[in-house]
Amino acid sequence: MKKIAVIGGGIAGLEVSRLLLQEGLPVTLIEKGSRLGGNLRNYAHLFPDFTPSDEILGNYRFLPSNSDLQLLMNTQIESIDFSTQPYTLHSKDGIAIPADPLIIATGYQVFDAKLKEEFGYGIYDGVITSVELEKMIKQHHIVTPYGKIPRRIAFIHCVGSRDAKVGNSYCSRLCCITAIKQAIETKKLLPETEIFCFYIDLRMYGLTFEELYLNAQKEYNIQFVRGRLSETSEMIDKRLIIKAEDTLIGRPLQMKADMLVLMVGMEASDFSKQFAYHNGLEIGDHGFFQPLNQFNARSKSQKEGIFFAGTSIGPMSVAETIEHARAAALSAISYLKDKEY
Amino acid sequence: MSTFDFLKVRRLYIDYDNLDQELLNEVIREEPSFQWCISCGCCTATCSAGNHTTFNIRRISLILRRGEIEGLEEELKKCMLCGKCTLVCPRDIQLRNVVMNIKKIVLKKKTA
Ligand SMILES: Cc1cc2nc3c(=O)[nH]c(=O)nc-3n(C[C@H](O)[C@H](O)[C@H](O)COP(=O)(O)OP(=O)(O)OC[C@H]3O[C@@H](n4cnc5c(N)ncnc54)[C@H](O)[C@@H]3O)c2cc1C
Ligand code: SF4
Ligand code: SF4
Ligand code: SF4
Numbered sequence: 001m002k003k004i005a006v007i008g009g010g011i012a013g014l015e016v017s018r019l020l021l022q023e024g025l026p027v028t029l030i031e032k033g034s035r036l037g038g039n040l041r042n043y044a045h046l047f048p049d050f051t052p053s054d055e056i057l058g059n060y061r062f063l064p065s066n067s068d069l070q071l072l073m074n075t076q077i078e079s080i081d082f083s084t085q086p087y088t089l090h091s092k093d094g095i096a097i098p099a100d101p102l103i104i105a106t107g108y109q110v111f112d113a114k115l116k117e118e119f120g121y122g123i124y125d126g127v128i129t130s131v132e133l134e135k136m137i138k139q140h141h142i143v144t145p146y147g148k149i150p151r152r153i154a155f156i157h158c159v160g161s162r163d164a165k166v167g168n169s170y171c172s173r174l175c176c177i178t179a180i181k182q183a184i185e186t187k188k189l190l191p192e193t194e195i196f197c198f199y200i201d202l203r204m205y206g207l208t209f210e211e212l213y214l215n216a217q218k219e220y221n222i223q224f225v226r227g228r229l230s231e232t233s234e235m236i237d238k239r240l241i242i243k244a245e246d247t248l249i250g251r252p253l254q255m256k257a258d259m260l261v262l263m264v265g266m267e268a269s270d271f272s273k274q275f276a277y278h279n280g281l282e283i284g285d286h287g288f289f290q291p292l293n294q295f296n297a298r299s300k301s302q303k304e305g306i307f308f309a310g311t312s313i314g315p316m317s318v319a320e321t322i323e324h325a326r327a328a329a330l331s332a333i334s335y336l337k338d339k340e341y
Numbered sequence: 342m343s344t345f346d347f348l349k350v351r352r353l354y355i356d357y358d359n360l361d362q363e364l365l366n367e368v369i370r371e372e373p374s375f376q377w378c379i380s381c382g383c384c385t386a387t388c389s390a391g392n393h394t395t396f397n398i399r400r401i402s403l404i405l406r407r408g409e410i411e412g413l414e415e416e417l418k419k420c421m422l423c424g425k426c427t428l429v430c431p432r433d434i435q436l437r438n439v440v441m442n443i444k445k446i447v448l449k450k451k452t453a
Contacts (some may be wrong), residue, residue, distance in 0.1 A: 118429070162379075164433035200381045230429050245382025250400050252386050320361035 003086050004332065005030065005099035005302070007271070010038020011318060012310025013058040014255050015107035016288040023333060026068040028097060030089070032076035036060065038107050042131055046318055047174075047181040048208045056318060061186035072097070077271065082280050083309065084302070101332045104281075104289060104301075105309040105325065109290040110166065110264040111160025118158065119262060120232035126240050127232060127260045129159075130178060137185050147237060150193055150258035153186060154242055155179045156229045157199040161265030172265035173315045174205045177288065180216050181261050187220040190332075195254070196223045198244055202243045205318075232260060266315040288314045300330035307331050360408035362452070364446060368405070371442040374434040378402055384426035384436055390419045398426055398436060416449045 004020060006013045008033030017027045028308050035041065037060075041339035043053045064071055075095060081088040086100030113121035113129050120127040125145035136142045144150050145197065159178055161172040183195045200225070204210045216222040234240055239256050246253040268287035276283045282290040282302050292300040299307050308327035310321040369376050382399050390396040396419040405413065417440055426436040 035392035158431070163431040165429075165431060200379060226382075227386065228383045228431065230383045243386045245385040245399065246398075247380055247382040247399065248386075250397055252388075252391055272353075 003098050003100045004028065004087060004103075004336075005097055005101075006103045006105055006309075008038065008105035008107055008310075008312070009033070009036040009073075009106060010107045010310060010321075011040050011056065012107065012312070012321050012325040012328075013038075013103070014063060015322050016105060016309045016329045018060060018084075019326060019329035020332065021063070021066050021068050025333070025336070026070070028070040028072065028099075030072045030075050030077055030091075030097065034291070035166060036064070036073075040140075040318065043134045044198050045181070047177045048206055048212060050181070050185075053318075056284055065132040068193065069260055079278070080280060086145055087305070101102075101305040101307060101308050102336050103328050104271075104312050104330055105328075106312045107271045108266040108311040108315065109168070109269050111263045111267050113159055113264050114339045115166055116126070116159060116163075116262075118231045119221075120157065120231060120234070120240070120260070122203060122260055124232060124234045124238075124240060126230065126234070126238060126239075126258060127262065129262050129264045130175065130182060131264065132228065133182055133186070133261050137182065137189070140189060141207075142186060142189055144238075144258050147266065148258070152196070152255075152257045153259045153261060154255065154257045155183055155195070155197045155261045157197065157244075157263050158228065159262040159264050160267070162200065168200065168265060168286065170314075171203065173203065173205065174317055175263040175265060176201075177209045177212065179261075180209075180212050183211070183222045184216055184220050192206065192221070195220075196257075198225050198229055198242075200226070200228050225253070266311065269312065272312060286314070288312065288319060299324060299331050305335055307335075355407050355409075357407075361410060362408060364410055364413075364443070365405055365408070367446050368439060368442050372435055372438045373448075374432070375402070375436075375439045377432050378434055379432060381431060383431065384434075387425045387429045388423050389423045389425055394419050396418045396420065398440070402436075402439070413443065417444055 005028045006016050007030050017029045020027050037057045040053050045052055076092040077089045078092050079090045086098040088101050089097040160166055161168055176188050179197055201261055204213050225246055227247045230243050232240055232242050239258055240260055242255050244253050272289050275281045284290040289308050291298045291313050307328040309325040385391050385397050385399045388398050420440050424437045
């Protein structure tokens with residue numbers, strides 16, 4: 001019986017599996033969807049250097065043909081029975097899977113923008129999310145819902161993040177740099193379009209992110225307004241009116257735009273949220289899995305033999321996800337070695 | 342424009358060494374949430390008074406923090422206490438209560 005189980009076939013679960021298989025260890029990889037790759041499959045190019053996401057995903061192309069890998073697709077894990085040894089995973093369809101060790105790589109989901117009603121998502125067609133824009137960029141086709149080329153686009157930062165009103169007080173870390181990435185890509189496709197980013201703080205935490213910000217100003221004439229969107233309305237011609245304060249000037253601002261892109265934040269997946277109600281694994285204040293500590297055990301859980309990989313513990317970039325997944329694989333390997341002796 | 346009086350620069354520098362913090366501290370005592378504003382401007386953008394006058398609730402908060410309280414009472418008369426600012430604030434700051442407290446404290450001081 002193969003016992004190492006990995007829940008989630010996103011980039012984190014794929015990297016963990018790849019490393020364990022490389023060590024000659026058999027792995028059961030469980031994915032609820034019908035395809036591997038997770039959220040990354042929806043995105044066109046990646047910050048910081050516009051590498052196509054397909055290139056990163058391509059590194060795992062040959063994984064499914066590895067005979068040591070048992071791949072369970074369309075299998076959604078609903079609960080973990082901690083009373084058995086090994087632990088038992090139960091799927092929605094009633095399959096029981098032994099797991100020891102278990103690596104949880106269930107990732108994230110994006111904030112449901114409909115919950116910020118005043119921003120107009122789901123009410124006005126011109127209001128879209130950053131995930132929807134990624135799909136348009138992937139198809140090299142950015143148009144308004146009415147088939148027109150948008151002449152002005154406003155990117156709205158911090159949607160569903162840093163917002164006590166929706167219960168997400170944390171910063172999602174990646175949406176500032178994602179906005180800049182998307183603004184540049186949009187400008188490349190639509191050079192005549194005016195682009196404005198509405199931000200509260202610009203968080204360019206990566207070594208080369210500030211350069212991209214500078215480049216957005218220098219090469220692409222992207223405008224930055226310091227102020228958070230307060231509300232959206234629609235005109236008869238379907239264009240949008242947005243209200244904010246230009247806080248650096250200190251006056252309220254109104255702007256017409258053809259399209260609004262909401263930079264939706266990253267939230268814990270349903271799988272981790274459910275542990276807030278059922279005991280077994282610790283959930284932090286923000287709904288993500290809580291690692292043993294924030295320094296040298298970020299991929300360990302409080303439970304023996306259970307490890308975390310990737311965005312199941314909080315927002316991370318692709319590079320950070322892959323590194324974290326490697327740490328999880330290493331932890332799982334030393335756990336197995338310790339057990340042998 | 343006379344309505345700009347309140348926002349007029351009074352000193353060249355903000356004088357951090359001689360800040361008049363008495364009112365600020367009292368407001369924070371009454372309404373602690375006032376302390377964690379991130380100056381995002383949502384309150385100002387949605388403010389009922391701010392949409393018709395030069396009233397800027399975010400700047401008033403900031404100016405109070407810098408101890409520049411001259412003319413504050415007069416300026417606050419423009420607030421309609423509608424509470425829209427509190428509704429939109431991402432940090433859940435009870436701004437309407439802040440306004441009411443400033444008024445209360447200033448009045449108390451005058452009658453004392
Ligand atoms: C709009 C946007 C743009 C981004 N752009 C970039 C970028 O340019 N560069 C960059 O570095 N990062 C970017 N990111 C971040 C990037 O998406 C993440 O770093 C990465 O996808 C995380 O991978 P993951 O495997 O941890 O999670 P996920 O991709 O979420 O994978 C988790 C997998 O687990 C599966 N799963 C979940 N629950 C269960 C269950 N109960 N049972 C079975 N399977 C389950 C899911 O179906 C999914 O396949 C962006 C994020 C957003 C929101
Ligand atoms: S990364 Fe930027 S847009 Fe995202 S939550 Fe943080 S500050 Fe807001
Ligand atoms: S909305 Fe709240 S956080 Fe933003 S400026 Fe106003 S009081 Fe401060
Ligand atoms: S309560 Fe006063 S400050 Fe707040 S929105 Fe209404 S008028 Fe503006």
